[in-house]
Amino acid sequence: MAIRFGTDGWRAIIADEFTFHAVRAVARATAVVLCRGVESPRRKLVVGFDRRFESDHFARAAAAELTAGGVDVLFCPEAIPTPVIAFTALDQGTRGALIVTASHNPAIFNGIKLKTAGAAPRTVVNQIERELAQPQAAEECAAGSTQTIDPFPAYAARLARLVDLTRLKSVGLTVVVDAMFGAGAGVLPRLIGGDATQVIELNTAHNPLFPGISAPEPVERNLSRLKKVVADGSATLGIAFDGDADRLAVVDDEGRYITGQLLFALLARYILEVRRDRGPIVKSTTSSIMLDRLAAHFKVPLLETAPGFTNISQTMVAEGAVLAGEESGGFAFGLHIPDRDAILAALLLLSYLVQSGKRLSELIAELETITGHWDFRRVDLPLPPEARDALLARLQNVAWPPVMAGLSLSSVSPSHNQVEFSDGSWVLVRPSGTEPLLRIYAEAPDEEIVDHLIADTRLALGV
Numbered sequence: 001m002a003i004r005f006g007t008d009g010w011r012a013i014i015a016d017e018f019t020f021h022a023v024r025a026v027a028r029a030t031a032v033v034l035c036r037g038v039e040s041p042r043r044k045l046v047v048g049f050d051r052r053f054e055s056d057h058f059a060r061a062a063a064a065e066l067t068a069g070g071v072d073v074l075f076c077p078e079a080i081p082t083p084v085i086a087f088t089a090l091d092q093g094t095r096g097a098l099i100v101t102a103s104h105n106p107a108i109f110n111g112i113k114l115k116t117a118g119a120a121p122r123t124v125v126n127q128i129e130r131e132l133a134q135p136q137a138a139e140e141c142a143a144g145s146t147q148t149i150d151p152f153p154a155y156a157a158r159l160a161r162l163v164d165l166t167r168l169k170s171v172g173l174t175v176v177v178d179a180m181f182g183a184g185a186g187v188l189p190r191l192i193g194g195d196a197t198q199v200i201e202l203n204t205a206h207n208p209l210f211p212g213i214s215a216p217e218p219v220e221r222n223l224s225r226l227k228k229v230v231a232d233g234s235a236t237l238g239i240a241f242d243g244d245a246d247r248l249a250v251v252d253d254e255g256r257y258i259t260g261q262l263l264f265a266l267l268a269r270y271i272l273e274v275r276r277d278r279g280p281i282v283k284s285t286t287s288s289i290m291l292d293r294l295a296a297h298f299k300v301p302l303l304e305t306a307p308g309f310t311n312i313s314q315t316m317v318a319e320g321a322v323l324a325g326e327e328s329g330g331f332a333f334g335l336h337i338p339d340r341d342a343i344l345a346a347l348l349l350l351s352y353l354v355q356s357g358k359r360l361s362e363l364i365a366e367l368e369t370i371t372g373h374w375d376f377r378r379v380d381l382p383l384p385p386e387a388r389d390a391l392l393a394r395l396q397n398v399a400w401p402p403v404m405a406g407l408s409l410s411s412v413s414p415s416h417n418q419v420e421f422s423d424g425s426w427v428l429v430r431p432s433g434t435e436p437l438l439r440i441y442a443e444a445p446d447e448e449i450v451d452h453l454i455a456d457t458r459l460a461l462g463v
Contacts, residue, residue: 003132005125007308007433011102011111014053018110020061026112027062027098029131031069033124034095034116043144044094046151048076048085050101050183050244052110053208055079059100062112063146066098070141074149079183079206081245083341086115087158088151090337096120101183101244104217105435107209113244118313118338125310156191162335163347169195171354174235178202178226180216184245187343192350200235202226210243218242218249218329220257231255236353237360239346247329248342250349252360260329261288261376261443262364267331267345269367270352271323272298279334282315282324284308285416286378286441289424290371297370306416308433313338327378327441375447379454381463383438388431391438391463395429398460405444405452419457425449427457438463 003010003022010026012018035043045066049059056079063073074092076085082099089097095116102111114120114128159165169192177199179185185204193199202225203212213222218240230238230251238251250258258266264283268291271277280301283291287304295302303319305311309330316324316338325331330340333348356363383391395417402409407421418428425444432439442453 002129004129005114007310008103008119009101009111009113009434011105011109011434013108014110018058020058023058023062023100023112024065025132026128027065028069029128029135030098030114031066031071032131032136033127035069035071038095042093042095043070043141044072044074044092046074046076046085046089046092046094046097046115046149048080048082048097048099048151050082050099050103051079051181051185051206051208052100052102052243053107055100055110058110062098062100067144067146070144072144073146074151075146076151077148080151081183081187081241081343082113083246083337083339083343084151084155086118086246086339086341087155087337088149089115090117091154091158099244103244103434104215104242104247106215115339117317118332119309121314122310152190158336159191159344159347162344163351165192165347167354168192168347168350169197172196173237173350173354174198174200174233175350176200176202176226176230176233176235176238178218178223178238178240179204180213180218180222180240180243181205181207181210182216182241182243182245184241184343187241187245188239188346191343191347200229200233202229216243218247220249223249223251223257227251227255227257237350241342242329245342246340248346249329250346250360252364254361256361258360258364259376260327261290261374262367263329263345263349264288264325264327264331265290265294265367265371266352266360266363267325267348268294268323269370270348271333272300274352274355277322277334279322280319282312282319282321284312284326285418286327286428286430287325288327288374288376288443289426290367290374293371307430309340327376373445374443375445375450376441376443377447377450377454378442379440380432380435381438381440383431383436385436388436391431394461400460401456404456405449407444407449407453425453427453429457429461
């Protein structure tokens with residue numbers, strides 16, 4: 001079995017490819033690649049896990065393999081959000097982190113995410129894959145140690161330096177949080193609850209079957225209960241975290257779903273206009289044209305990368321970006337770490353509401369005076385692994401019609417499988433890097449046009 005990392009770690013079906021043997025092999029290869037030739041005091045990694053089936057036992061097996069390879073392990077003994085572990089790896093000056101999580105995948109999956117300064121770059125991942133394929137002789141070294149840590153207090157202290165948590169606690173917000181049975185359960189109550197602000201949590205039980213939702217993914221089809229509770233209770237805001245709390249979704253005070261594209265633009269305006277941070281913005285090719293409009297309005301560079309935080313983190317660090325993100329609700333901030341942190345994103349959005357004294361719908365209306373109004377939709381279609389190569393080959397030879405949904409085609413990017421139109425609308429097609437799915441993305445000024453663009457794209461592709 002060949003272990004291959006996607007855009008955000010390695011994920012596989014539990015007891016099929018994701019086994020204790022495979023986890024130990026990945027840990028062994030990670031120890032070799034990240035710690036080869038490094039002096040003993042710096043051969044250190046953080047190990048953590050989410051709430052999925054057997055995640056704690058898989059993490060302990062990985063930690064044991066790492067220490068056998070001479071690595072000192074800082075072990076988190078309870079399920080903890082991925083952003084907390086990513087911060088801890090940087091805060092403790094370690095070589096990085098290994099996290100047992102399959103993020104938003106369905107319950108039958110588990111996986112491993114690797115962190116260095118942000119998501120592990122492709123160069124590191126490639127080395128680990130080569131090591132897995134052709135293991136080298138083990139380096140002679142003394143066994144490492146394991147130290148059990150509680151990473152949350154230092155992380156919370158960090159957030160308190162970035163956001164006025166005292167004000168958020170005392171201002172009297174009502175925030176509904178859907179933890180999606182994941183590692184983000186209990187986090188926002190600890191940070192901003194207990195005073196005038198009320199945090200109401202849904203789906204906080206530790207249940208790795210994720211009952212009632214297809215997967216712990218913060219997308220609209222999984223948010224019916226959150227939307228109803230927010231609307232019925234006249235809450236300030238609704239927030240949903242994915243399984244490891246590095247991505248989020250938001251619903252406004254009327255229970256309406258806010259797309260990840262719109263959320264990205266709102267956070268960008270807050271960072272650039274209210275906080276007055278200046279520097280580049282990094283977006284993936286699947287992100288909204290609203291970011292282009294905001295970057296031009298505030299006169300900051302906009303950088304575009306291929307999807308996946310493996311690519312985004314590297315560009316963010318290299319260019320000193322103040323904000324980076326993607327359409328799926330993952331955002332990183334230059335004032336923090338070069339990796340997704342849904343907890344900080346939620347706190348910054350709440351801070352925006354408090355500082356402005358306005359409802360989210362009002363902030364969106366203001367934003368659209370700069371960016372214009374844009375509708376967005378992503379469609380996920382089954383793509384069996386055995387059909388992936390044929391689909392990729394077909395994408396390179398698509399005969400795109402000159403007019404789609406009544407819009408004139410202006411450019412085609414075969415490298416990104418992206419089609420752009422004269423009014424700024426666009427369509428992009430790509431296989432998921434984490435699931436057996438084909439994703440079709442479309443953005444246009446009107447919801448009906450978006451639907452037609454997706455239908456015309458499926459017709460052109462024969463899917």
